[in-house]
Amino acid sequence: MKKKKILIIDDEQSQLESLEMFLNEKGYQVACATTGSEGLEKNTTFKPDIIILDIRLPDMDGLEVLHELKSKHNSRSVIIITAFHDMDITINAIKGGACEYIPKPIDIEELERAIDRALKLENPYSNNAISLDPSFTYEKGKIIGKCPAMKEIFKSIGILSENRVTILIEGETGTGKELIARAIHYHSPYKDHPFIAINCSAIVATLLESELFGHEKGSFTGAFVTKKGKFELAGDGTIFLDEVSEMPFELQSKILRFLQEKEFERVGGERSLKSNARVIAATNKNLWQVIKDGKFREDLYYRLSIAKINVPPLRERKSDVPLIIEYLIKKINTELGRNILNVEQKAVNRLMNYDWPGNVRELENVLTRAAIDSRSQIILDEIVIPLLGKEEAITTQTSEIKGMMSLQEVEKQHIVNVLNYTRWHFGKTCMLLGISRPTLRQKMKEYNIYKENNL
Amino acid sequence: MKKLEEIRKEYILRVLSDTCWDIKKASKILKISEKYLKKEIQKIRIYKKRNIQSVINLPKKDNF
Numbered sequence: 001m002k003k004k005k006i007l008i009i010d011d012e013q014s015q016l017e018s019l020e021m022f023l024n025e026k027g028y029q030v031a032c033a034t035t036g037s038e039g040l041e042k043n044t045t046f047k048p049d050i051i052i053l054d055i056r057l058p059d060m061d062g063l064e065v066l067h068e069l070k071s072k073h074n075s076r077s078v079i080i081i082t083a084f085h086d087m088d089i090t091i092n093a094i095k096g097g098a099c100e101y102i103p104k105p106i107d108i109e110e111l112e113r114a115i116d117r118a119l120k121l122e123n124p125y126s127n128n129a130i131s132l133d134p135s136f137t138y139e140k141g142k143i144i145g146k147c148p149a150m151k152e153i154f155k156s157i158g159i160l161s162e163n164r165v166t167i168l169i170e171g172e173t174g175t176g177k178e179l180i181a182r183a184i185h186y187h188s189p190y191k192d193h194p195f196i197a198i199n200c201s202a203i204v205a206t207l208l209e210s211e212l213f214g215h216e217k218g219s220f221t222g223a224f225v226t227k228k229g230k231f232e233l234a235g236d237g238t239i240f241l242d243e244v245s246e247m248p249f250e251l252q253s254k255i256l257r258f259l260q261e262k263e264f265e266r267v268g269g270e271r272s273l274k275s276n277a278r279v280i281a282a283t284n285k286n287l288w289q290v291i292k293d294g295k296f297r298e299d300l301y302y303r304l305s306i307a308k309i310n311v312p313p314l315r316e317r318k319s320d321v322p323l324i325i326e327y328l329i330k331k332i333n334t335e336l337g338r339n340i341l342n343v344e345q346k347a348v349n350r351l352m353n354y355d356w357p358g359n360v361r362e363l364e365n366v367l368t369r370a371a372i373d374s375r376s377q378i379i380l381d382e383i384v385i386p387l388l389g390k391e392e393a394i395t396t397q398t399s400e401i402k403g404m405m406s407l408q409e410v411e412k413q414h415i416v417n418v419l420n421y422t423r424w425h426f427g428k429t430c431m432l433l434g435i436s437r438p439t440l441r442q443k444m445k446e447y448n449i450y451k452e453n454n455l
Numbered sequence: 456m457k458k459l460e461e462i463r464k465e466y467i468l469r470v471l472s473d474t475c476w477d478i479k480k481a482s483k484i485l486k487i488s489e490k491y492l493k494k495e496i497q498k499i500r501i502y503k504k505r506n507i508q509s510v511i512n513l514p515k516k517d518n519f
Contacts, residue, residue, distance in 0.1 A: 406486035407466065414462045421456060434458035 003029040004119060007048035009039035009065065010081070011058050015106075019052070022108060028115075036060035040068055050118050052111075053098075055082035055089055063092055070097045077118035081106060099375050117380060120344070143179055144327045147317040153180065156309050161187035166259060168244075168304045169282040171311030174361030177282040178242060180309060184280065185238040193237030196230045201246035209251055210267045219268020231264060234277035244281040244304065245290045252297045255279075259303045279304070314356040314363065321352045321363070328364050329379075332371045340371050346381035354388050412447040415440075424451055464499050467492070 006028045010016045016032050023030045031046045033039035036057045043051065051069060055062030066078055079100040080093045090101055100114040143154070160167060161184045169177045178197060185195045203211055210220075214229030230239055241247070247255070258264045259279060263272045281304045290296040314321070325348065329340050347370075356362055366387045373383045405413070415433065422428040430440050443449075457465075467485065474480040482492045 404484055405466075406484070407463065408486060410462060410466045411459065414457070414459060418456055432456040432458070434460055 003027065004050070005029045005031070005046060005048040006050045006052060006115070007031045007033065007039065007042055007046055008052045009033045009036065009057065010052070010054040011035065011056070012054070019106075019111075023115075026112070034058075036062070036065040039065060043069060050077045050079065050115060052079045052081060055080055055093065063089070063096060066093060066096045066098060079111075079114050079118060094375060117382065120378070120380060140331075141179060141182060142327065143176060143183060144324045145317060145320045146323060147312075147320050149312045149317060150320065153309060153311065156307070157183050157187060160184050160307055160309075164188075164190075164278045165306045166278070166304055167280045167307045167309060168287075168301075169280065169309045169311065170287070171282075171284065171309075172313045172359055173284045174359035175311040175313055176360055177284070177311055178240060180311065181238070181240045181280040181282065185240075185278075188238075188278075190236050190238070190278070193235050194233060195238045195240065196234050197240040197242060198230055199242040201243040205248040205251070208248065209254070212251075213254070213264050213266055214269075215267035216269045219266075223268070226266075229264075229266065231258065231275045231277050232273060234275065236276045238278045238280055241279065241281040243283060245283045245285045245287055245296055247296075249295060249297070252300045256297065256300045256303055259300075314359040318352050322348055324360060324363060325351065325367065328367050329371070331364075332368050336368070336371060338371050339377055340374065340379060341377040343379045344381050347379055347384045350381060350384055350388065408447065411443070412449065415443060415447065416449055419449070463495070467495055468499065471496075 004027075006023055008016060008019055008023075008030065010019070010032075011034050013034070016034065020030045020032055031042055031048065033042050036059050039051075039053070039057075042048075053062055053065060053069075057065065062080070062082070066080070069078060078098045079102060080098040081102050081104060082089060093101055099118050102111055102114060143150070145151070145153075157180065167181075167184065169180055171177050181197070182195060185191060198211065200208060210223075210227065210229065212229050212231055214227050214232055215223050217223060217226045241255075254264065258275070262274055262276065264275065265272055287296060287301055291298050291301060314324075325343060329343065332338065333340055351363070351366070358365070366384070367379075369387050370379045370383045374380070415429075418429050418432050422432065426437060426440060430437050433440065435443075467481075470481045470484050474484070478489050478492055482489045485492065487495075
């Protein structure tokens with residue numbers, strides 16, 4: 001492999017020498033300059049991969065040099081070193097395009113890590129799972145997925161947008177229930193009519209009724225004017241009832257009546273009004289459980305779920321994660337005005353193996369934070385790691401519960417967990433546990449692990 | 456998913472720290488003999504040492 005070239009620009013002779021020695025030992029080809037102008041000169045002749053730049057130089061300002069390097073020589077990786085902990089300089093240096101910033105006295109490990117990272121940035125196309133095609137522009141509100149479950153959903157959207165039956169969308173928080181509702185609406189012949197989304201848990205129970213159905217002037221304190229409700233406003237459009245499980249019990253019967261008769265009254269109103277609006281409801285709870293608890297009407301459930309769409313959680317469609325990342329990065333680029341082009345392979349693997357309790361929404365948040373933290377066009381693994389802290393918190397919590405178990409019980413529990421995880425694939429189980437197949441068989445016999453009692 | 460060996464180690468260390476390294480108490484909770492526990496601790500000590508060494512072996516600062 002060709003030796004990587006590093007140019008050090010620093011006015012302190014002793015530091016220059018020690019850095020040179022250290023980096024030579026590490027197998028880099030090193031050139032030194034003591035002034036800014038010398039540095040710029042050497043940059044053109046030596047053509048370094050990485051430049052380490054001291055911000056204070058005898059002949060010119062380090063920031064000026066940085067600017068020069070960036071604008072005229074198109075140097076990508078500049079690591080800034082300074083003795084001053086000056087926020088202004090830091091900010092200006094990062095804005096000016098420095099990829100790393102290290103304060104004096106130099107921690108040599110930190111410097112080495114910075115060089116490693118900078119080298120990764122140097123050849124952004126080498127080791128990256130996701131490289132964006134710049135010609136591909138971001139389209140708002142797209143649903144991304146190639147896995148069979150998502151294809152089924154696309155099919156349902158196609159079929160359901162042709163008719164006007166009531167739909168119940170079930171799925172965990174952040175899986176994109178509203179997105180699907182919107183897709184159905186905007187693919188339907190009624191797409192020019194309004195799509196009105198309302199979150200049943202966000203509005204106080206007493207207000208929700210007037211919000212949905214409207215009220216007559218003077219029907220209650222504060223009702224100074226007659227107000228149209230969402231059902232009236234929707235006309236031939238679509239009403240999206242998010243978190244329908246939170247809807248107050250009394251209101252449920254009114255919704256039920258609307259679904260059956262397409263008729264409703266305003267609060268305090270005498271006339272029956274008609275509306276042709278289509279209802280799409282969504283819930284992130286298991287509605288059957290809510291029904292059992294007596295908080296949701298069973299008959300309303302049947303009315304709502306004429307057609308049902310189940311949105312799978314992100315952890316059940318991990319193969320889609322790279323695709324979604326690609327889409328989200330485009331979105332983030334347009335929203336934040338960033339130009340992230342790549343995601344490192346290691347980072348993608350990490351994201352694919354994460355559990356995603358918050359699903360796509362969480363993925364978007366993690367990527368947004370990563371894009372903000374990232375100082376270049378690439379999202380590195382190091383940036384992603386600290387953003388995925390929650391998973392560990394959960395595992396320590398479960399080990400808290402274990403409390404006073406014997407060593408054997410802990411072992412057994414873990415083996416059963418891994419077996420269930422691999423769906424009783426012994427080969428994979430052995431690999432994950434790091435034991436041989438005979439050992440696994442012996443342990444299963446010893447701990448009485450059978451498929452029937454544990455699935 | 457963690458390896459079986461790791462789970463064992465982690466759990467043994469946890470019980471030990473919960474019992475302030477009282478071998479007698481810890482072995483009772485773990486339902487293993489004191490002798491066996493001591494052997495396990497020996498194994499963990501070696502494992503730990505190796506881990507610490509890999510941290511120390513990073514570049515020396517003497518050059519500076």
